[in-house]
Amino acid sequence: xxxxxxxxxxxxxxxxxxxxxxxxxxxxxxxxWFLSIGLRPRTEIITPQPIYFPTFSLDAWHMIWEDWPMGxxxxxxxxxxxxxxxxxxxxAIPAAYSLSRFEYRGRDDIGFYILSTRMMAPAIVAVPIxxxxxxxxxxxxxxxxxxxxxxxxLSFVTWIIRxxxxxxxxxxxxxxxxxxxxxxxxxxEIIIPAILxxxxxxxxxxxxxxxxxxxxxxLIASTPDAYTMSVALANFTGGSDGVIYNAIALVxxxxxxxxxLVVVLIQKHLSRGLTMGAxxx
Amino acid sequence: MSNPELxxxxxxxxxPVQPTQRRFKRRxxxxxxxxxxxLVAPAxxxxxxxxxxxxxxxxxxSFYHVKFGPWQPAGFENYTRLMGDYQFWGALWNTLVIGSIxxxxxxxxxxxxxxxxxxxxxxxxxxxIFLIPMLFMPSAVAxxxxxxxxxxxxxxxxxxxxxxxxxxxxxxxxxxLSRMIxxxxxxxxxxxxxxxxxxxxxxxxxxxxxxxxxxDGASWxxxxxxxxxxxxxxxxxxxxxxxxxxxxTMFTNVFIITKGGPAFGTETISYFIYRTGFKFFxxxxxxxASVIMLIITIIIAQFVVKRAFVSARA
Numbered sequence: 001x002x003x004x005x006x007x008x009x010x011x012x013x014x015x016x017x018x019x020x021x022x023x024x025x026x027x028x029x030x031x032x033w034f035l036s037i038g039l040r041p042r043t044e045i046i047t048p049q050p051i052y053f054p055t056f057s058l059d060a061w062h063m064i065w066e067d068w069p070m071g072x073x074x075x076x077x078x079x080x081x082x083x084x085x086x087x088x089x090x091x092a093i094p095a096a097y098s099l100s101r102f103e104y105r106g107r108d109d110i111g112f113y114i115l116s117t118r119m120m121a122p123a124i125v126a127v128p129i130x131x132x133x134x135x136x137x138x139x140x141x142x143x144x145x146x147x148x149x150x151x152x153x154l155s156f157v158t159w160i161i162r163x164x165x166x167x168x169x170x171x172x173x174x175x176x177x178x179x180x181x182x183x184x185x186x187x188x189e190i191i192i193p194a195i196l197x198x199x200x201x202x203x204x205x206x207x208x209x210x211x212x213x214x215x216x217x218x219l220i221a222s223t224p225d226a227y228t229m230s231v232a233l234a235n236f237t238g239g240s241d242g243v244i245y246n247a248i249a250l251v252x253x254x255x256x257x258x259x260x261l262v263v264v265l266i267q268k269h270l271s272r273g274l275t276m277g278a279x280x281x
Numbered sequence: 282m283s284n285p286e287l288x289x290x291x292x293x294x295x296x297p298v299q300p301t302q303r304r305f306k307r308r309x310x311x312x313x314x315x316x317x318x319x320l321v322a323p324a325x326x327x328x329x330x331x332x333x334x335x336x337x338x339x340x341x342x343s344f345y346h347v348k349f350g351p352w353q354p355a356g357f358e359n360y361t362r363l364m365g366d367y368q369f370w371g372a373l374w375n376t377l378v379i380g381s382i383x384x385x386x387x388x389x390x391x392x393x394x395x396x397x398x399x400x401x402x403x404x405x406x407x408x409x410i411f412l413i414p415m416l417f418m419p420s421a422v423a424x425x426x427x428x429x430x431x432x433x434x435x436x437x438x439x440x441x442x443x444x445x446x447x448x449x450x451x452x453x454x455x456x457x458l459s460r461m462i463x464x465x466x467x468x469x470x471x472x473x474x475x476x477x478x479x480x481x482x483x484x485x486x487x488x489x490x491x492x493x494x495x496x497d498g499a500s501w502x503x504x505x506x507x508x509x510x511x512x513x514x515x516x517x518x519x520x521x522x523x524x525x526x527x528x529x530t531m532f533t534n535v536f537i538i539t540k541g542g543p544a545f546g547t548e549t550i551s552y553f554i555y556r557t558g559f560k561f562f563x564x565x566x567x568x569x570a571s572v573i574m575l576i577i578t579i580i581i582a583q584f585v586v587k588r589a590f591v592s593a594r595a
Contacts, residue, residue: 012501016397023394024410030469031413033435034425045428050435095324102317110321115590116582117328118523121530123551124571124578127342127558128335151331158324183316212419214533215551219559233420234537245428252421259416264409271481274474278519278590279481 038249045245060246068232069224070251077228077255080142081210084149085203091150092158092202097187099158100165101173111162115276118155122215130219144220145228149213153206156276160205163277164198165191201269204262211255229255336575343569348562359569369570371545372553379460379549380528383467388521390468391475396505398476399483408477415473423537426466431538456546459539463547466534471527475520482516483509518589550574 037045040054064070099111129148130139138144168191176186192199217231227235229251236244236251263270271279343359345352363369398407414422429435430452437450452458486509494504510517532551535541541548541556548556550570558567 016401019397020394020401020407023390024407026469027411027414027473030425030429031417033429034421037428046432050433050438091324091327094320098317098320102320104314104317107317110325112587112590114324114328116579116586117332119526119578119582119586120332121526121551121574121578123530123532123554124339124574125332125335126554127564127567127571128338129331130559131338132334148331151327154324154328208416214420214536215555218536230418230420233418233424243424243427243432245424245432248421248424252417252424255421256417260413263412263416267405267408271478275478275516275519275523279478279485279516 034249035253038246038253040246042244042246046242060244060250063244064247064250068236068247070232072224073227073229073232074254076142076145076226077211077230080145080149080228081207083142083146084153084210085206087146087150088153088157088206089199089203091154092161093192093199094187095158096162096165097191100162101191111159114155114158116155117151118276122152126215126219129216133220139220140222140226141220142226145217145226148216148220149206149210152213152216153209156273157202157206159276160202160273161195161198163272164195168194197266197269201266201273204266205270205273208259208263211259339568339571339575342565343572345565347564347568352565355565359566360573363566363569363573368545368548369553372548372550375460375545375547376529376531376549376551379463379467379531379547380525382460383464383528384521384525386464386468387472387475387524388517391472391479392517394472394476395479395483396509399480404480408480411473411476413473414470417470419470419533420537422466422470423534426462426469426534427538430462453543456543459543459547462538463531463534466538467528467531471524474524478516478520479513482513486512515589522586522589 036054038060039056039058040051041057041059044051044054095114099107099114133139133144138147172190172194173186176190181189211228211230213228214230214234217226217228218234221227221231224232233248233251236248266273342352344355344357346355346358347353394407394411398404401407417425430437434449437446440446440450441448450458452462490508491504494508499507529549530551531549532555535547535549535552536555539547541552554567554570554574557563557570
């Protein structure tokens with residue numbers, strides 16, 4: 001009996017590592033292969049027979065910096081993303097404070113309205129937003145990107161921060177209140193320091209979604225003035241030469257590395273952030 | 282002479298101090314009831330600008346012919362044409378087919394992986410490895426799969442070497458093979474999203490219940506099916522809804538990999554709106570399609586999403 005249980009546990013352990021290992025391979029092989037695309041000359045990418053052991057070359061690396069305004073794309077991405085995260089925090093922190101700390105009529109409906117904007121498909125609002133920005137002369141500027149990224153992310157930044165605020169014990173606040181502190185001072189001096197992990201998590205996830213955003217950027221940015229990395233990739237086509245894959249691969253990794261490092265740092269909070277606070281990881 | 286006048290004026294100012302103070306008090310009480318609204322208002326106004334305004338704009342525009350010149354009133358013509366447009370219905374159908382297959386695969390795989398990983402000593406390591414695809418830009422992922430399946434023919438070549446197929450695969454002429462590329466790309470990139478949430482959900486559950494069931498001789502399968510899964514239900518619902526929202530708006534992969542082809546077989550609703558609006562500049566028609574999508578979204582949000590988020594919080 002005991003040996004039987006032992007054996008079945010051993011078997012399931014082998015099965016466990018077989019399954020997890022298989023998925024890990026499935027995750028990593030395309031990534032490593034794409035890295036090899038980035039580090040090979042263009043002539044070895046699209047060939048009659050795929051080349052599995054290419055010659056090493058930094059052609060693409062020189063190309064993205066010398067032939068394209070990659071620095072500009074990078075700057076556009078960074079500015080638009082940082083700006084959008086700042087807008088989000090300025091709007092979301094007071095909103096989350098209101099939703100988590102006050103009792104008032106219509107509160108839950110307002111909260112749900114904020115949540116529901118996350119469900120809006122970009123394509124639904126794309127046409128009107130395009131006209132709106134055109135009327136304000138904002139097409140093809142990073143200001144437009146900033147505003148739109150902020151709008152896309154505002155709902156879940158608010159909900160993540162709200163979820164963290166709900167965790168703060170009421171006593172902490174009551175103590176400050178008896179000391180005569182006003183609502184805004186409580187928010188600034190007690191609540192915000194206490195939910196800093198939540199604010200960071202929300203900012204990181206907002207950053208990822210902003211880097212990934214494609215449709216709006218494609219419509220708003222029509223010249224390299226406002227291209228971000230995400231959309232610049234789609235335009236890495238050398239006309240009749242076709243898509244320039246090795247440059248695309250290198251840019252993809254350039255954008256991936258900082259995101260990966262930051263996400264590893266906030267790993268513990270990720271599940272909570274991704275579900276807008278519905279799951280406490 | 283001016284002195285008494287000044288002091289008089291001073292007295293006149295000093296006299297109504299008490300009433301102002303009372304008024305101030307009343308005002309501060311009103312401030313207190315208004316404060317939460319004022320705190321939440323900027324965010325709500327901002328979101329209205331980006332949702333309500335476009336909604337009204339789209340509804341208005343959907344009753345006009347909007348091409349290059351001035352708007353021409355069209356009545357319900359955009360809608361009646363849309364109802365008879367097989368490409369619109371095709372796009373809805375494609376979104377549903379690609380989305381549901383993709384979502385089911387992701388859910389099953391993520392549950393299985395989470396089940397095997399959550400008590401593994403290296404769960405952190407697995408999580409980091411599995412996360413990697415999710416952290417690439419979707420446009421980059423689209424190019425990975427475009428190259429692997431179409432331009433670079435790597436997948437076909439590998440399958441040929443293993444002996445599974447002889448000759449090339451004609452993705453471009455097969456609707457289902459093209460849909461399969463979109464599904465594989467989506468599963469590869471977004472299964473980790475569900476995996477991370479499911480692992481957190483499994484780790485958060487009460488281990489004692491499970492231990493008790495195990496001591497009673499329940500198999501792992503029974504424990505998973507009868508204890509873990511029901512406890513995870515609200516979490517699974519929230520995660521699937523968030524994923525479903527993103528899948529139904531699938532655009533990037535279609536734009537880069539298939540362009541909606543072959544024969545509109547992979548055109549999703551987002552791509553349909555993009556194509557009619559921004560490629561054929563038929564904005565009124567695109568708006569009509571947007572309005573129908575909007576109505577579907579609102580219905581789903583009210584009935585499905587609200588309930589899921591409320592039950593997850595409880």
